[in-house]
Amino acid sequence: MTLSHCLLLATALFSIGVYGLLTRRHAIAVLLSVELMANAANICFVAFSRFRGGSGQLFALFALALTVAEVAVGLALVILLYRSHRDTRIDLASEMKL
Amino acid sequence: MTRPIVLALVGLFAPAAAALLLAVAPALRRRGTPAAALTILGSVASFGAALLLLADRLHGGPAALATVPWLRSGDSVIAEIGVCADGVSASMLVVVTLVALCVQVFSLGYMHDEQPPSFGRYFTYHALFLFSMNVLVLAPNLLQLFGGWELVGVTSYLLIGFYFRKPSAARAAVKAFWVTKFADMGLLFGLFVLFAATGSFRWDAHLAPAVATAVTLLFFLAVVGKSAQFPLHVWLPDAMEGPTPVSALLHAATMVAAGVFLIVRANPLFEQSETTRNVMLIVGAGTALFAACLALVQSDIKKVLAYSTCSQLGYMVAALGAGSMMGGFFHLTTHAFFKALLFLAAGSAIHAVHSNEIDDMGGLAKRMPWTGAAFVIGALALAGIPGFSGFFSKDLVLEAVEHRLGHVPWIALLGTAFLTAFYMGRVVVVAFFGAPSGEKAAHAHEAGWSMRGPLVVLAALSLLGGAFTAPFARLHGEPYALHLGVGPVLAAALALGGFALAYRVYGADRRAAPAVLEGLSKVARSRAVNRFYEFGFHRVALVVSSGLAWTDRYLVDGLINMIGYETLEGGRRARPLQTGLAPDYVLAVVLGVVGLAAWAVAQ
Amino acid sequence: MSATLGFGVVAACALLSAVFVVRAVDLIRAVLWLGITLVATAALYAMLGASFLAGVQLLLYVGGVMTLMVFGVMITRRHEGIAPTATDTVRPVRGAVVAAALFGLVAAAIVNTEGLDEAPARALAPLTLADLGRSILVEHLLAFEALSLLLLAAIIGAVVIARRRDPGPLDEPTEASR
Numbered sequence: 001m002t003l004s005h006c007l008l009l010a011t012a013l014f015s016i017g018v019y020g021l022l023t024r025r026h027a028i029a030v031l032l033s034v035e036l037m038a039n040a041a042n043i044c045f046v047a048f049s050r051f052r053g054g055s056g057q058l059f060a061l062f063a064l065a066l067t068v069a070e071v072a073v074g075l076a077l078v079i080l081l082y083r084s085h086r087d088t089r090i091d092l093a094s095e096m097k098l
Numbered sequence: 099m100t101r102p103i104v105l106a107l108v109g110l111f112a113p114a115a116a117a118l119l120l121a122v123a124p125a126l127r128r129r130g131t132p133a134a135a136l137t138i139l140g141s142v143a144s145f146g147a148a149l150l151l152l153a154d155r156l157h158g159g160p161a162a163l164a165t166v167p168w169l170r171s172g173d174s175v176i177a178e179i180g181v182c183a184d185g186v187s188a189s190m191l192v193v194v195t196l197v198a199l200c201v202q203v204f205s206l207g208y209m210h211d212e213q214p215p216s217f218g219r220y221f222t223y224h225a226l227f228l229f230s231m232n233v234l235v236l237a238p239n240l241l242q243l244f245g246g247w248e249l250v251g252v253t254s255y256l257l258i259g260f261y262f263r264k265p266s267a268a269r270a271a272v273k274a275f276w277v278t279k280f281a282d283m284g285l286l287f288g289l290f291v292l293f294a295a296t297g298s299f300r301w302d303a304h305l306a307p308a309v310a311t312a313v314t315l316l317f318f319l320a321v322v323g324k325s326a327q328f329p330l331h332v333w334l335p336d337a338m339e340g341p342t343p344v345s346a347l348l349h350a351a352t353m354v355a356a357g358v359f360l361i362v363r364a365n366p367l368f369e370q371s372e373t374t375r376n377v378m379l380i381v382g383a384g385t386a387l388f389a390a391c392l393a394l395v396q397s398d399i400k401k402v403l404a405y406s407t408c409s410q411l412g413y414m415v416a417a418l419g420a421g422s423m424m425g426g427f428f429h430l431t432t433h434a435f436f437k438a439l440l441f442l443a444a445g446s447a448i449h450a451v452h453s454n455e456i457d458d459m460g461g462l463a464k465r466m467p468w469t470g471a472a473f474v475i476g477a478l479a480l481a482g483i484p485g486f487s488g489f490f491s492k493d494l495v496l497e498a499v500e501h502r503l504g505h506v507p508w509i510a511l512l513g514t515a516f517l518t519a520f521y522m523g524r525v526v527v528v529a530f531f532g533a534p535s536g537e538k539a540a541h542a543h544e545a546g547w548s549m550r551g552p553l554v555v556l557a558a559l560s561l562l563g564g565a566f567t568a569p570f571a572r573l574h575g576e577p578y579a580l581h582l583g584v585g586p587v588l589a590a591a592l593a594l595g596g597f598a599l600a601y602r603v604y605g606a607d608r609r610a611a612p613a614v615l616e617g618l619s620k621v622a623r624s625r626a627v628n629r630f631y632e633f634g635f636h637r638v639a640l641v642v643s644s645g646l647a648w649t650d651r652y653l654v655d656g657l658i659n660m661i662g663y664e665t666l667e668g669g670r671r672a673r674p675l676q677t678g679l680a681p682d683y684v685l686a687v688v689l690g691v692v693g694l695a696a697w698a699v700a701q
Numbered sequence: 702m703s704a705t706l707g708f709g710v711v712a713a714c715a716l717l718s719a720v721f722v723v724r725a726v727d728l729i730r731a732v733l734w735l736g737i738t739l740v741a742t743a744a745l746y747a748m749l750g751a752s753f754l755a756g757v758q759l760l761l762y763v764g765g766v767m768t769l770m771v772f773g774v775m776i777t778r779r780h781e782g783i784a785p786t787a788t789d790t791v792r793p794v795r796g797a798v799v800a801a802a803l804f805g806l807v808a809a810a811i812v813n814t815e816g817l818d819e820a821p822a823r824a825l826a827p828l829t830l831a832d833l834g835r836s837i838l839v840e841h842l843l844a845f846e847a848l849s850l851l852l853l854a855a856i857i858g859a860v861v862i863a864r865r866r867d868p869g870p871l872d873e874p875t876e877a878s879r
Contacts, residue, residue, distance in 0.1 A: 001708040001748070007811050009712045009745075013719050013738075015804035018688055020723030022681070022796035028773050032722055032735050035766065039742055049828065050749040057751050057828055058836050064754075064761055065848050069855035071766050075773045076863035082777040090680055688799055695806040 006047035013040035027078040027090050031071065038067045102154055102162040106181040109147035109191055110232045116140030117225035120218070127222055130214030137221040138202050141228060145195035152188040156569060161185070165238050177299055179245075182238035185573040186427070190235045190359055193431050196559075197351040197438045198228050200552035204442050205343045207548035208449055220260060220341070227253040231352050235359065239299040240292065243363065244285055247324070247356060251278055254353050258340040267339040274333040281323020281330055285360070288316030292367075301364040310370035317360060317367075318374055318381075325357030325411045328385040332628050334408055338400040338454075342445030345400060349407055350437035355430050358414045362427050368418070378419030379499065383507035383514075386412030390517035394524070395619040398454045399444045402525055406480065407437060409514060413495050416507055422498030424574050429491035431570070432563050436479035436488055439556035443473035446549050447529065450542035458536055459529035466544045470530045472553040477526050479560040481519040481593040487563025489590065494567075496585040508585070515589045519596025527604040707748060715741035732770045739763050753830050 013036060020033030042060045049056025116136045120127045127133050155161075165180030202224055209220055230253050234246025259271025289299065291313050296303040305313065321327070326334040334354070338345055348354065361368055361378075368374060389408035396402045410433050417425035446469040451459055463470030479486040482493075492515065499507045534540040544550070571578035718737040725731040739762045746755035811817065837845050 001704050002817075004811055004814075004817050005708060005712075006745075006749070007817075008808055009715065011804055011807045011811065012716055014807075015800040016716070016719045016723055018803055019796045019800035022685055022688060022799060023793050024723065026728060028728060028770065028777065029723075029731060031773075032731055032770065035735060035762075036719055036722060036738065039739060039762075043742060043745065046746055046749050046751050046754060050751070055836060055841075057754055057833060058841065060751070060754055061757065061833075061837075062844065062848055064757060065852065068761050068765055069852050071769055072855050072859045073862065075769055076859040078773055079776055079863045685795075685799070688803070692799060692803050692806065695803060695810075699806050699810045 003047060003051040006051075007044060010040045010043040010047070013037075013043070025089050027081055028075075030090055031074050031078070034074075035067070035071065038063065038070075100162050102151055102159060102183040103164045103181060105147040105151040105154070106162075106164075106183040106187075106191075106236055109144045109151065109195065110181060110229070110236055112143035112147070113137070113140040113225045113228040113232065117222060117229055120222040120225060127218035128215040130212075130217035133218035133221040134202070134206060137225040137228075138199070138206075140225055141195060141199045141202055144228065144232065145192075145199050148188065148191040148195045151183055152192050155183075155185050155188045156573060163238050176293075177241045178239065179242050180238045181236040183236070186362060187236050189427070189431065189570065189573065190362075191232065193355075193434045194231050194235060194352050195228070197434055197556075198224070198231075198347060200438065200555055201343045201347040201442070204346070204445070204549050204552040205341070207546045208343055208445055209341065223253060223256045223260070224347075227257060227347070227352075231356070234356055237363075240289060240301055240364065241299040243360065244289060247285060247320075247360075248282065250353055250356060251275060251282065254348050257344045257348060258337045260340055260344065264339070270333075270336040270339040274337045277330055277333040278323045281320045284316040284319025284323070288313045288320070291316065302366045305367065305370055307371065310367060311373045314364070314368050314371045314374040315377065317364060318378060321357035321360055321415065322381065323357075324360075325354050325415065326408045327381050327412060327415060328388055328408075329627055329630075331385065331389065331408050332631060335401050335404045338398070338404050342400065342441060342448055345404070346438045346441035346445065349404060350441050351434035354407060354411060355434060358411065358418065358426060358430050361415070361418045362423055362430075365418075365423050369421070375419045375421060376503065379416050379502055379507050380419075382412040382414070382416030382419055383499070383510040384412070385409065386416065386514040387510045387517075390514045390521065391618055392622050393521045394517065395615055395622050397457055399448070399456050399459075399525060399529065400441070400454055402456075402521060403437070403440055403444060406440075406518065406521070407433075409518065410437070410480070413492065413511060413514075416511065417495040417498050420498040420502050420507075422494065424571055424578075425491070425494035425498045427574065428567065428570050429495055431566075432479070432487040432491040432560070435556055435563060436476045436486075436560040439472055439553065439560055440476035440480065442549070442553055442556065443469050443476060446545045446553065447473070447542070449545060449549075451536075451538040453538065456525055456529045458538060459542075460532050460535040461530070462534075462542055463530040465534075465540075465542045468544055468550050468553060472557045473530060474526060475557045475560055477522040479563075481522055481596065482515055482589055483593055484586075484590050485564065487560050487566075489586075490564040490567045490580075492589060493580075493586040496589055497583070500585055512585075512588060512592060516592040516596045519593040520600050523597040523600025524604050527601055532605070704748070708745075711741050711744045711748065714738075715745070728774050729771070732767065732774060735770070736763055736767045739767070750828065753833055 017033045017036035017040060020036065021030060024030050024033060042063055045056040045060040045063065047056075048054065049060075116139065119136060120133050126136070161182075161184035163180070163182050163184075165178035167175040167177075168179045169175070169177040202221070205220065205224070209217060212220065227250065230246055230249030232246075234243055234250060237243035237246055255271050255275045258274055259268050261267040262271075291309065292303070292305075293299060295305055295309045295313075323330040334349060337349060340348070368378075386409045389405045389412065393402050393405035393409065396405060410429070414426045414429050414433070417429060446466065447459060447462055448454055450462070450466060450469075453459075463474075475486070479488040482489045496508065496511060499511060502508070534542075567580075568578050715738050718734045718741065721734040722731050722738060725734060739758065743755040743758040743763070746752070746758060
């Protein structure tokens with residue numbers, strides 16, 4: 001197990017999350033992908049902290065808390081979207097469209 | 099500032115001051131008489147200055163030149179303006195101002211019937227014209243001469259088209275302008291070549307032979323236009339639409355003489371090109387003969403005089419081509435006087451019978467003795483009858499061309515002398531002798547003194563002008579001695595013969611004419627040269643211009659329009675990027691991240 | 702050796718379940734697969750010596766976030782049966798290409814960085830819980846307090862955003878709310 005292994009794993013997870021972000025239609029599915037990406041970033045923090053020292057774990061902790069807050073607010077928005085359109089397709093959030 | 103310079107400046111600016119004043123004070127102009135007074139005052143001042151200047155020069159005073167820088171390029175001065183007071187400009191200035199003064203005084207009577215605003219406009223134009231002509235005559239370099247040349251073109255357009263409400267007059271003015279403008283390209287390009295070769299506009303430069311030929315040929319093109327030589331003579335007969343005093347001034351003495359003056363001025367350059375001088379000889383002699391033939395069959399008295407002017411200018415051009423600056427220039431001087439006299443006398447006759455046609459006149463000598471005498475004196479001088487001024491100047495011309503190009507030009511000019519006497523005799527006999535042909539002629543009466551005075555002055559000069567030959571020659575550095583060789587005797591004989599023939603043909607029955615004249619009349623009426631120009635214009639010039647206009651509209655403008663159009667189109671095509679849909683913006687963000695990653699990796 | 706093997710297993714788990722998260726048609730399944738991914742991550746933390754973090758991960762993520770997600774899914778289902786909601790994917794090729802590009806770039810950077818895997822100059826002392834606690838409450842106290850403020854704001858915000866405005870039951874089919 002080396003630093004580059006961990007980083008590659010994190011990059012792979014992040015990329016998978018990007019794929020989901022771009023492809024999924026359901027709002028909650030998109031949130032799941034975002035979770036994946038945040039998680040991958042956290043892995044990077046911890047890995048660097050383990051192999052290079054520093055306060056990576058601390059950052060990971062804070063990031064984790066932030067992510068949880070973000071999920072809460074995001075879900076609230078999804079519920080709002082569902083209430084207005086009775087559907088959860090993300091392209092329904094299109095009031096900016098001409 | 100020396101005396102000659104002061105005199106030259108007065109001569110230049112007196113008419114300018116009159117013109118300027120009249121231009122900025124319309125009230126003064128529209129009253130009519132004040133305009134005339136101001137203009138004539140300016141002309142008197144100008145003439146006085148010119149006389150004093152000439153007197154100075156005749157007494158051996160030094161030539162003077164005064165300039166101020168005009169066009170600069172960086173540190174060096176390209177061109178200057180100012181005045182040049184030497185023998186050439188002094189003599190020409192006297193001629194120009196004297197004839198202008200006579201014509202302006204004559205106009206007081208002739209244009210008497212005009213409304214005051216028109217009257218004022220007429221005299222304003224005269225002041226402008228005199229100023230323009232003086233700019234040309236007093237120019238210290240060829241660039242200012244060109245400036246004066248163009249000014250003269252504009253003011254002559256204004257004067258020819260004075261009766262602008264008459265369509266034929268307006269067209270004649272435009273035609274004169276176009277033909278001379280086309281020829282002026284020669285002067286312009288000649289100046290370009292001169293400047294490229296020598297870096298200045300002086301006329302005393304020494305050029306390589308090919309350059310000298312190029313420059314002088316280009317200048318000669320301008321002369322062909324301005325002095326109505328074949329084939330650019332077509333504007334002169336039409337220009338008779340202007341008031342007769344204008345014809346006397348422009349088309350006898352001054353404007354058309356400007357071409358000849360250019361050659362006299364730039365004589366050092368013309369001396370360097372034998373080729374150009376031969377061309378001048380041929381064109382001059384040819385035009386003289388050609389125009390004389392056409393003058394034979396004109397019924398409008400002014401047109402006879404117009405073609406006669408073309409013909410006499412041909413004499414001058416030929417003389418200069420033969421290398422005799424003195425001959426050409428002196429003939430210019432005498433011609434100015436007797437041709438202006440002829441035009442003014444004709445004007446007096448026209449004023450009396452209210453018609454230009456010689457067939458409407460008849461027996462005028464009895465009813466208008468002063469006019470008749472004036473016209474006869476002018477005719478005799480023009481024909482070169484011994485004793486009159488024209489004889490001396492023509493003699494110089496004939497002498498110069500006698501041995502050039504195998505005597506051919508000389509023979510042409512001798513033939514022209516015969517024809518000149520013949521057609522002038524015809525006019526004299528038909529218009530001034532015999533019985534009046536109609537009511538108007540029968541009731542013609544002599545003009546007032548405003549019109550008679552100038553006639554007297556000019557008649558005196560035509561009669562006695564021969565006396566000036568020797569001083570004129572001295573002024574221009576050539577000794578003069580009268581020899582009565584074959585040439586002058588022959589010419590005199592031919593002139594007398596021409597008059598005799600005219601009397602015999604037209605005296606008895608004025609409408610009888612030899613058959614050859616019928617043929618000539620047909621040629622004249624065919625307007626061949628004019629039709630050639632019309633063809634050239636419509637088929638060639640217009641086609642080329644349409645092509646260029648198309649290029650301008652669709653390529654040049656099209657390019658600019660396309661830039662504008664493409665800008666708008668680009669915006670229109672880029673708009674779909676902004677879909678307003680969230681997922682698309684997410685994609686944009688992710689692409690941005692990818693881009694940043696790529697950039698970071700590349701570092 | 703065993704460390705590497707263990708790492709390999711955990712990594713494989715994480716990757717596989719991540720793929721299922723983004724490809725599962727049934728949303729509940731997707732949520733559950735995310736849970737597995739997060740558990741694998743926790744195991745990874747433990748292997749990297751961050752045992753406290755592993756515990757927190759399990760508690761917050763698996764416990765909290767997963768629960769929220771399940772609730773969200775349940776709330777936003779249509780009333781007619783337990784039909785799968787719209788989870789189909791659009792334009793998979795485009796997404797795959799972009800994701801692959803991103804992975805390729807960063808992976809290339811990682812692989813090409815020299816000296817990434819060397820041992821550090823001096824041996825690192827493993828981070829103890831005491832150290833972590835001291836960091837939070839002494840050095841980064843401000844951040845810690847700000848974080849708690851943020852959490853408060855998030856709670857209040859979520860409640861305000863999601864509260865009901867129209868009367869009547871949530872999933873009445875006939876009522877339009879705009």
